[in-house]
Amino acid sequence: xxxxxxxxxxxxxxxxxxxxxxxxxxxxxxxxxxxxxxxxxxxxxxxxxxxxxxxxxxxxxxxxxxxxxxxxxxxxxxxxxxxxxxxxxxxxxxxxxxxxxxxxxxxxxxxxxxxxxxxxxxxxxxxxxxxxxxxxxxxxxxxxxxxxxxxxxxxxxxxxxxxxxxxxxxxxxxxxxxxxxxxxxxxxxxxxxxxxxxxxxxxxxxxxxxxxxxxxxxxxxxxxxxxxxxxxxxxxxxxxxxxxxxxxxxxxxxxxxxxxxxxxxxxxxxxxxxxxxxxxxxx
Amino acid sequence: xxxxxxxxxxxxxxxxxxxxxxxxxxxxxxxxxxxxxxxxxxxxxxxxxxxxxxxxxxxxxxxxxxxxxxxxxxxxxxxxxxxxxxxxxxxxxxxxxxxxxxxxxxxxxxxxxxxxxxxxxxxxxxxxxxxxxxxxxxxxxxxxxxxxxxxxxxxxxxxxxxxxxxxxxxxxxxxxxxxxxxxxxxxxxxxxxxxxxxxxxxxxxxxxxxxxxxxxxxxxxxxxxxxxxxxxxxxxxxxxx
Numbered sequence: 001x002x003x004x005x006x007x008x009x010x011x012x013x014x015x016x017x018x019x020x021x022x023x024x025x026x027x028x029x030x031x032x033x034x035x036x037x038x039x040x041x042x043x044x045x046x047x048x049x050x051x052x053x054x055x056x057x058x059x060x061x062x063x064x065x066x067x068x069x070x071x072x073x074x075x076x077x078x079x080x081x082x083x084x085x086x087x088x089x090x091x092x093x094x095x096x097x098x099x100x101x102x103x104x105x106x107x108x109x110x111x112x113x114x115x116x117x118x119x120x121x122x123x124x125x126x127x128x129x130x131x132x133x134x135x136x137x138x139x140x141x142x143x144x145x146x147x148x149x150x151x152x153x154x155x156x157x158x159x160x161x162x163x164x165x166x167x168x169x170x171x172x173x174x175x176x177x178x179x180x181x182x183x184x185x186x187x188x189x190x191x192x193x194x195x196x197x198x199x200x201x202x203x204x205x206x207x208x209x210x211x212x213x214x215x216x217x218x219x220x221x222x223x224x225x226x227x228x229x230x231x232x233x234x235x236x237x238x239x240x241x242x243x244x245x246x247x248x249x250x251x252x253x254x255x256x257x258x259x260x261x262x263x264x265x266x267x268x269x270x271x272x273x274x275x276x277x278x279x280x281x282x283x
Numbered sequence: 284x285x286x287x288x289x290x291x292x293x294x295x296x297x298x299x300x301x302x303x304x305x306x307x308x309x310x311x312x313x314x315x316x317x318x319x320x321x322x323x324x325x326x327x328x329x330x331x332x333x334x335x336x337x338x339x340x341x342x343x344x345x346x347x348x349x350x351x352x353x354x355x356x357x358x359x360x361x362x363x364x365x366x367x368x369x370x371x372x373x374x375x376x377x378x379x380x381x382x383x384x385x386x387x388x389x390x391x392x393x394x395x396x397x398x399x400x401x402x403x404x405x406x407x408x409x410x411x412x413x414x415x416x417x418x419x420x421x422x423x424x425x426x427x428x429x430x431x432x433x434x435x436x437x438x439x440x441x442x443x444x445x446x447x448x449x450x451x452x453x454x455x456x457x458x459x460x461x462x463x464x465x466x467x468x469x470x471x472x473x474x475x476x477x478x479x480x481x482x483x484x485x486x487x488x489x490x491x492x493x494x495x496x497x498x499x500x501x502x503x504x505x506x507x508x509x510x511x512x513x514x515x516x517x518x519x520x521x522x523x524x
Binding site for chain 1: 289292300357360366368
């Protein structure tokens with residue numbers, strides 16, 4: 001759906017390229033996670049993809065056509081949810097949404113959306129009086145009000161309580177099931193792991209790694225099985241290469257010992273993030 | 284066009300919700316109150332002053348206040364990822380302010396007619412006020428985007444008043460030599476005052492023509508080379524996704 005080739009970008013007053021020759025593809029109907037530490041070029045790439053930053057080098061095609069050749073029809077197709085709460089504070093939530101709704105040709109019924117994210121009863125409250133979590137949910141609804149084909153979500157569940165975060169994640173997955181495509185950034189690796197079909201890691205303006213969470217976990221993980229068992233009151237650990245789990249010593253251990261835990265050496269996206277980008281997650 | 288209508292409707296809605304209409308109305312009442320005490324020639328001199336103050340000073344303040352809120356709430360980020368274009372966004376600001384200034388013209392004209400029976404050449408007032416408001420909306424946007432916060436916007440506003448508004452006023456009191464004063468027509472508020480004043484008193488035709496051409500040209504140049512690039516730079520800075 002979006003193909004990026006050798007994208008490079010330097011801010012007008014900047015000396016170095018913030019995005020330095022990255023290439024990737026976001027396929028129709030997938031959730032693509034774009035991950036990286038602050039200042040890695042992630043935000044700049046997003047701004048370029050939503051046509052807020054002109055003057056880039058390289059090629060970007062949306063549905064087979066150069067992104068720069070699109071005018072308002074591109075914005076009819078996409079929905080963007082920003083990380084920071086953005087709304088006209090002295091307008092009610094409903095007034096905010098209705099104002100934006102009038103800018104689109106195709107729109108959806110707001111009632112089911114607002115009910116789903118738990119804002120329907122508070123729709124006549126001024127957006128400025130909303131809590132941070134409510135404002136984020138309002139951002140999310142605004143991104144969906146034009147029935148988009150493509151969603152750009154920046155930290156969509158950051159600052160949202162677990163119950164509402166679950167609802168929003170379900171809505172993202174349902175959007176995908178209906179054929180929608182999502183470009184997602186998040187520091188919550190649990191969300192990324194759960195939602196994304198593929199992820200790309202960016203650091204210092206360059207793509208460091210790309211693939212499905214499963215493939216990356218296999219690539220960066222250890223092909224081992226760790227067994228913890230108790231013997232004479234003491235805890236013991238034994239490590240088996242994956243190739244040896246069909247051999248008698250492994251089976252004997254399972255049969256004869258009091259097994260407490262059994263772990264594969266699979267790694268987590270968080271560990272891959274740190275390994276690939278060289279930066280620790282702060283939140 | 285549909286977007287422009289929606290944006291203008293939104294602008295008026297927000298002027299109301301953010302209390303800026305109320306502030307505008309209070310100033311309007313003050314003008315009406317002052318006009319109440321004036322008669323004849325004095326009133327006919329005061330009315331163009333009201334229109335000038337409204338289309339120059341109030342316009343800059345109103346556009347400054349709306350942009351201040353937009354900056355504070357980062358709402359331009361959301362607008363720029365909708366089908367709204369930069370031109371539509373900026374034009375909506377200009378048209379809203381023009382309509383607002385014309386509303387003042389309508390109310391003041393109605394009040395002075397009903398209370399004092401005073402009339403003037405309305406067909407000259409309307410285009411003059413509209414053009415003056417266009418220029419000063421653009422100047423207001425320029426001053427706002429050049430300001431870090433509301434205080435620095437007010438400082439910019441005062442600097443503008445000192446440099447562009449006060450010299451012609453002092454000129455009327457003979458504080459400037461004639462050879463200097465004749466160039467005051469190049470100052471936007473002076474050209475604006477001439478245009479609006481032409482509906483109330485005889486003004487040399489070349490000055491009227493010059494002021495129209497000058498202010499129209501200034502609007503185009505400001506829009507194309509100052510306001511739009513500055514807005515684009517602002518969007519680039521502010522739209523952190």
